[in-house]
Every structure is written in structure tokens, then in C-alpha cells.
Amino acid sequence: MKAKVKPKSRLMKEVGETIADLRRLGFIDKRKQRSIKALDLKPIPQYEGQQIRALRKRVKVSQTVFASLLNTSASTVRKWEIGAKLPSGPSLKLLDLLDRKGLDAVL
Numbered sequence: 001m002k003a004k005v006k007p008k009s010r011l012m013k014e015v016g017e018t019i020a021d022l023r024r025l026g027f028i029d030k031r032k033q034r035s036i037k038a039l040d041l042k043p044i045p046q047y048e049g050q051q052i053r054a055l056r057k058r059v060k061v062s063q064t065v066f067a068s069l070l071n072t073s074a075s076t077v078r079k080w081e082i083g084a085k086l087p088s089g090p091s092l093k094l095l096d097l098l099d100r101k102g103l104d105a106v107l
Contacts, residue, residue, distance in 0.1 A: 049083040059103045070094045
């Protein structure tokens with residue numbers, strides 16, 4: 001089950017096209033283009049309760065340990081899993097990192 005990802009903003013699409021045009025016209029080299037494109041981060045997906053629970057079970061940790069990994073409280077993780085709250089900010093970024101890279105990435 002994959003998290004929902006918001007589409008790229010119109011602004012980021014325009015920035016990408018501008019970078020490609022600058023490269024094509026010779027104002028920046030391929031190396032610079034790659035370093036600028038590396039800054040174009042994908043939007044962080046939103047996680048729902050069942051996805052958070054599935055992720056926690058996939059890494060085989062309790063709610064308390066999971067909360068510690070995400071630097072939040074066990075009650076917050078509980079509320080996420082039942083759908084009473086949604087993660088945001090750094091917690092959302094850590095969930096995405098944990099989902100994509102695994103437990104070693106957040107330890």
C-alpha cells in the first residue's frame with residue numbers, strides 16, 4: 001500500500017523547464033543542472049492510520065519504540081493509527097524516510 005503523493009506544483013514544473021532551457025542555451029553546464037535538479041525534492045506523501053500501522057509492523061517495533069524513532073509520544077502514534085490525528089512536519093518526513101529506506105535510515 002503506497003501513500004498518496006500530491007502532484008508537483010506548477011511553480012516547480014516551471015523551475016525545471018527554466019533549468020533545462022538554461023542548459024540548452026549554454027548558461028549552465030550539465031553538472032550544475034544536476035546539482036540544481038537534486039534540490040527538486042519530491043513532495044512528502046500523506047500517511048493514513050492503516051499505512052502507519054502497516055509500516056510499524058513491517059519494521060517490527062511496538063508503538064512505544066516507533067514513537068521514540070519518530071521523536072514523538074506513544075499516544076500520538078496511537079492517535080495516528082486510529083485516524084484521530086495525521087502526522088505532519090518532521091514526523092511526516094521521518095515516516096517517509098522510514099518507509100523508503102528502512103529502519104537503519106532513522107537509527
